[in-house]
Amino acid sequence: MTAPLDNVTVVEIDNWMASPSAGAILADLGADVIKVEPLSGDPMRDMGRPAKVSEDKKKFDYQFDVSNRGKRSIAIDLESEAGMEVVFLLIAHADVFMCNLLRHRQDKFGLDPHNIKQANPRIVHATLTGYGTNGPEAHRPGYDVTAFFGRSGLYDAMREGETGTVPMARPAQGDHTTGLAFVAAILAALRLAERTGEAQVVETSLYETAIWTQASDYAITAVDLAPLRPRARENMIIPTANRYPCGDGKWIVLNMPEESAWPKLCRVIEREDLLADERLQNIRGRFQHMPELVAAIDEALSHRTRDQWGEIFDANGIIWGPVLGLHEVASDPQADALGVFPTIHSPDIGPYRTVAAPMRFADVQVGPKGPAPKLGQHTREILSEAGHGTEEIEALVEQGAIGEST
Numbered sequence: 001m002t003a004p005l006d007n008v009t010v011v012e013i014d015n016w017m018a019s020p021s022a023g024a025i026l027a028d029l030g031a032d033v034i035k036v037e038p039l040s041g042d043p044m045r046d047m048g049r050p051a052k053v054s055e056d057k058k059k060f061d062y063q064f065d066v067s068n069r070g071k072r073s074i075a076i077d078l079e080s081e082a083g084m085e086v087v088f089l090l091i092a093h094a095d096v097f098m099c100n101l102l103r104h105r106q107d108k109f110g111l112d113p114h115n116i117k118q119a120n121p122r123i124v125h126a127t128l129t130g131y132g133t134n135g136p137e138a139h140r141p142g143y144d145v146t147a148f149f150g151r152s153g154l155y156d157a158m159r160e161g162e163t164g165t166v167p168m169a170r171p172a173q174g175d176h177t178t179g180l181a182f183v184a185a186i187l188a189a190l191r192l193a194e195r196t197g198e199a200q201v202v203e204t205s206l207y208e209t210a211i212w213t214q215a216s217d218y219a220i221t222a223v224d225l226a227p228l229r230p231r232a233r234e235n236m237i238i239p240t241a242n243r244y245p246c247g248d249g250k251w252i253v254l255n256m257p258e259e260s261a262w263p264k265l266c267r268v269i270e271r272e273d274l275l276a277d278e279r280l281q282n283i284r285g286r287f288q289h290m291p292e293l294v295a296a297i298d299e300a301l302s303h304r305t306r307d308q309w310g311e312i313f314d315a316n317g318i319i320w321g322p323v324l325g326l327h328e329v330a331s332d333p334q335a336d337a338l339g340v341f342p343t344i345h346s347p348d349i350g351p352y353r354t355v356a357a358p359m360r361f362a363d364v365q366v367g368p369k370g371p372a373p374k375l376g377q378h379t380r381e382i383l384s385e386a387g388h389g390t391e392e393i394e395a396l397v398e399q400g401a402i403g404e405s406t
Helices: 018-028 062-066 081-092 103-109 113-119 144-150 173-196 206-213 215-224 261-268 272-276 283-288 290-301 306-315 333-338 379-385 390-399
Strands: 009-013 032-037 072-076 096-099 124-129 200-205 243-245 251-254 320-322 343-346 350-353
Touching: 009 018, 009 081, 018 032, 018 096, 018 124, 018 173, 032 081, 072 081, 072 379, 081 113, 081 390, 096 173, 113 124, 124 173, 144 173, 144 206, 173 200, 173 206, 200 206, 206 215, 243 290, 251 306, 261 272, 283 290, 306 320, 379 390
Parallel strands: 009 032, 009 096, 032 072, 096 124, 124 200
Antiparallel strands: 243 251, 251 320, 343 350
């Protein structure tokens, strides 16, 4: 069955998580993604935390795998002339060149848009960086905790109240979100290149993507420039759109902004007495007494577990969600129904679960095709396809221009 990106070849020069995760999605969609790595490999290799599994599976790099599955790897010395000749040979026959190189490094290796378009006048040149390729911060390396969460205002907006501690994101949350934006940009540019027959240059950044995720806030802040007020539970606007702990220490989130939700919630949690309180007869009154209300709702919910409350809420039309732990999501029936954690096979450890990209097609099977490649696993295969004979490949190996897995 035809996949969306069958017959699309992508040459990828990047590392860590953001841009590689976009390459993994393109591979899921059927593209032939050639990951060009330095002879020492992507520094993300072997950086992930080990899984709590049997010893024979513990050494498998699950975190590197999720952002590099389904690709082919060729190891090349980008500092050598012979190595760069190989890179440009691959680019000449590719549909997309993607990288996370800062502009000065693109210039250093001749991988800037001008040179790439000279090598392939129909290619898509795609760049993902921390802060973009122009402006006062364009020179700065960016990681998701600094560019996506820090400079974008997201960390500050997520603080619990005005004096709350700045939270810490889980690994690569911003990277994988920006990877989705990168995929969208590449696909749009690819479509335009196909229609016009001309090369296209496209980019995104961690910083820009993080701002877009806060577009509802920035739609106002960009106009009034007023500081955002981080809201603790005790100063949320309405009690029916807040988060609360239950009797087992697990949490739930409510989101019912309608005025009619207040009496419904009071009845369901058996606190009808709050409805008779004259101070709480409108939104303003409830906001002014929010600390007292939060304490009252906390106490009411403390008499049952999260899951018990969930059944009661569902039976009474309360809009709520459980605050699940990651380990709970991994066994969530809803995730299972959507195929969120598909199983793929590794020749080293056998079957294992991974994470699907958040898209599904009704009539086309897309998803992970196999595990991430070993460093240089496909060096000879890729060069042979590009027209190199055995002697040429051996000469490149002897020169140290290319490497291969052992």
